[in-house]
Amino acid sequence: AQTVTQSQPEMSVQEAETVTLSCTYDTSESDYYLFWYKQPPSRQMILVIRQEAYKQQNATENRFSVNFQKAAKSFSLKISDSQLGDAAMYFCAYRSAQETSGSRLTFGEGTQLTVNP
Amino acid sequence: DTGVSQDPRHKITKRGQNVTFRCDPISEHNRLYWYRQTLGQGPEFLTYFQNEAQLEKSRLLSDRFSAERPKGSFSTLEIQRTEQGDSAMYLCASSRSPSGANVLTFGAGSRLTVL
Numbered sequence: 001a002q003t004v005t006q007s008q009p010e011m012s013v014q015e016a017e018t019v020t021l022s023c024t025y026d027t028s029e030s031d032y033y034l035f036w037y038k039q040p041p042s043r044q045m046i047l048v049i050r051q052e053a054y055k056q057q058n059a060t061e062n063r064f065s066v067n068f069q070k071a072a073k074s075f076s077l078k079i080s081d082s083q084l085g086d087a088a089m090y091f092c093a094y095r096s097a098q099e100t101s102g103s104r105l106t107f108g109e110g111t112q113l114t115v116n117p
Numbered sequence: 118d119t120g121v122s123q124d125p126r127h128k129i130t131k132r133g134q135n136v137t138f139r140c141d142p143i144s145e146h147n148r149l150y151w152y153r154q155t156l157g158q159g160p161e162f163l164t165y166f167q168n169e170a171q172l173e174k175s176r177l178l179s180d181r182f183s184a185e186r187p188k189g190s191f192s193t194l195e196i197q198r199t200e201q202g203d204s205a206m207y208l209c210a211s212s213r214s215p216s217g218a219n220v221l222t223f224g225a226g227s228r229l230t231v232l
Contacts, residue, residue, distance in 0.1 A: 107159030
């Protein structure tokens with residue numbers, strides 16, 4: 001079974017600074033997808049960024065980028081120019097590429113990000 | 118398209134009562150998922166449907182839990198004889214299939230408090 005680990009329960013960053021959230025995962029599969037989801041307080045979870053394991057290039061979405069290290073099974077999220085609206089719980093998630101898995105996500109425990117003005 | 122809708126947003130019940138949650142997915146999504154999220158934890162998979170067929174159930178889904186998706190549209194999650202340990206946020210998500218890199222779109226969740 002796949003597992004996802006986020007070793008930082010809480011992180012804080014100053015507004016306009018850069019912060020990196022860590023995620024490691026364990027799998028025996030070679031083809032899969034990785035995601036970062038953001039869950040603001042009392043609001044729904046939304047996708048921040050996704051990475052296909054077969055792609056060597058790291059995904060980037062505006063101020064959000066990932067450092068995907070397949071051999072190390074590491075998938076960190078970098079948030080540049082942090083904004084107050086980035087404050088939320090961030091979840092790393094894994095999904096197998098095999099259709100038999102039904103596309104279900106396996107989530108980490110989450111990292112609570114605080115952005116200080 | 119208004120996204121994934123869940124109802125009610127919050128339910129408070131006494132131990133032993135039955136509760137039912139409803140999820141309306143994005144209309145063109147044929148896959149629907151239920152997750153449970155306890156405070157400070159990541160969501161845990163419960164079950165998923167492809168159209169009206171329930172294709173997988175987690176071992177977390179005890180006999181007191183039942184989910185349906187009649188006609189492949191909305192879904193209900195019923196918990197019978199609730200226990201305090203059932204207190205959690207119940208999240209619904211939907212997606213297209215085949216999935217590829219398709220993203221799960223989540224609803225805002227239904228929070229259950231069992232007294």
